[in-house]
Amino acid sequence: MTIGNIYRGREGMVSWALHRITGLGVLLFLLIHIADIYIVRYGAEAFDDLLIIYKGLPFRILEIGLVASVYFHAINGLRVIIIDFWDGAVDRQRELFWAVVVLFTVMFVPTAILMLIAAFD
Amino acid sequence: MRVDVRILRYNPEVDTKPHYENYVVDQEPTDKVLDVLNTIKWYQDGTLSYRRSCAHGVCGSDAMRINGRNALACKLLVQDAGSSITIEPLLGFDVVKDLIVDMEDFWDGYKSIQPFLINNDPPPSGRERIQTPEEREIFDDTTKCIMCAACTTACPITWTNPDFIGPAAIVNAHRFIYDSRDKGGEERLEILNDRNGVWRCRTVFNCTDACPRGIKVTRAIEQVKRTLLYNS
Numbered sequence: 001m002t003i004g005n006i007y008r009g010r011e012g013m014v015s016w017a018l019h020r021i022t023g024l025g026v027l028l029f030l031l032i033h034i035a036d037i038y039i040v041r042y043g044a045e046a047f048d049d050l051l052i053i054y055k056g057l058p059f060r061i062l063e064i065g066l067v068a069s070v071y072f073h074a075i076n077g078l079r080v081i082i083i084d085f086w087d088g089a090v091d092r093q094r095e096l097f098w099a100v101v102v103l104f105t106v107m108f109v110p111t112a113i114l115m116l117i118a119a120f121d
Numbered sequence: 122m123r124v125d126v127r128i129l130r131y132n133p134e135v136d137t138k139p140h141y142e143n144y145v146v147d148q149e150p151t152d153k154v155l156d157v158l159n160t161i162k163w164y165q166d167g168t169l170s171y172r173r174s175c176a177h178g179v180c181g182s183d184a185m186r187i188n189g190r191n192a193l194a195c196k197l198l199v200q201d202a203g204s205s206i207t208i209e210p211l212l213g214f215d216v217v218k219d220l221i222v223d224m225e226d227f228w229d230g231y232k233s234i235q236p237f238l239i240n241n242d243p244p245p246s247g248r249e250r251i252q253t254p255e256e257r258e259i260f261d262d263t264t265k266c267i268m269c270a271a272c273t274t275a276c277p278i279t280w281t282n283p284d285f286i287g288p289a290a291i292v293n294a295h296r297f298i299y300d301s302r303d304k305g306g307e308e309r310l311e312i313l314n315d316r317n318g319v320w321r322c323r324t325v326f327n328c329t330d331a332c333p334r335g336i337k338v339t340r341a342i343e344q345v346k347r348t349l350l351y352n353s
């Protein structure tokens with residue numbers, strides 16, 4: 001049964017949705033990582049073969065996404081913790097969200113540039 | 122001014138699923154969205170169903186989604202809603218008909234926190250239980266609730282988890298937990314100290330943004346969380 005359009009939440013809902021998505025992204029990477037470490041069981045050579053995939057361009061780009069996820073999840077996590085412990089932050093949650101966006105950008109853009117340079121090297 | 126209105130209609134007796142219907146009304150900019158609904162119901166389509174009673178933001182009957190956000194139809198002015206208005210029922214509860222939703226879960230949550238003064242000690246003889254202005258101030262914000270459900274149905278947790286007690290119930294628990302005259306605080310804290318109580322809150326702030334009374338709902342929830350944390 002359709003329930004109409006999506007709810008037009010504001011900064012709080014946007015940050016919550018991004019927090020969930022980036023959290024799932026990091027979890028997905030972790031699962032892949034557990035799987036690839038398991039390959040060591042089949043010998044060093046098998047593991048080296050696998051690493052070739054990781055050195056490929058598509059994976060390097062995905063890695064930038066992973067860094068974005070970790071950065072956002074970590075910084076916004078701090079925002080949530082501050083909100084949990086201080087009423088003053090509750091009253092300024094909107095400003096705090098934009099502070100997260102700024103901090104994220106300042107940290108992510110240089111990292112992404114460095115990673116892109118490395119990927120295309 | 123000319124207002125284009127789009128309403129999500131659903132009549133379980135004839136429709137298999139909800140559908141939008143369009144209306145055009147002529148309204149003063151200072152009219153309320155409730156006046157728009159009344160114009161449609163009284164002059165264009167009498168089958169349109171919605172709840173309303175006081176028409177002055179007091180009874181809490183007409184919370185609905187207006188342009189994608191919960192609001193009281195009787196409080197939102199047409200000039201603020203714009204010349205093109207989409208009206209949909211509250212999310213998270215089953216639609217009974219058109220803009221009327223089944224509030225049973227909402228009232229169950231409300232009743233579960235015992236929304237009444239608990240104090241078996243007799244009041245001081247011949248007079249009321251007194252309280253200082255400072256003591257009153259602590260829970261002043263949460264006394265303003267009109268039980269409209271705008272907060273609870275704006276919460277993404279409520280949409281997917283019918284067992285979540287919901288912000289409105291927590292607001293009304295807060296109103297008594299921090300009341301110096303009340304002795305039922307422990308019991309209520311126990312009820313809220315549950316995975317479907319305050320701990321289900323993910324600080325999305327949709328409740329605070331939606332409350333037509335301007336209650337800082339998330340703030341109240343966070344205060345209850347901290348009381349539980351520090352008192353256990």
Ligand code: SF4
Pocket residue numbers: 181265266267268269270271272273288289292331332333334335336338
């Ligand atoms: S807290 Fe605000 S939004 Fe929630 S039920 Fe009370 S008045 Fe309505």
Ligand code: FES
Pocket residue numbers: 172173174175176177178179180181182183184193194195196
């Ligand atoms: S009709 Fe009473 S609050 Fe809107």
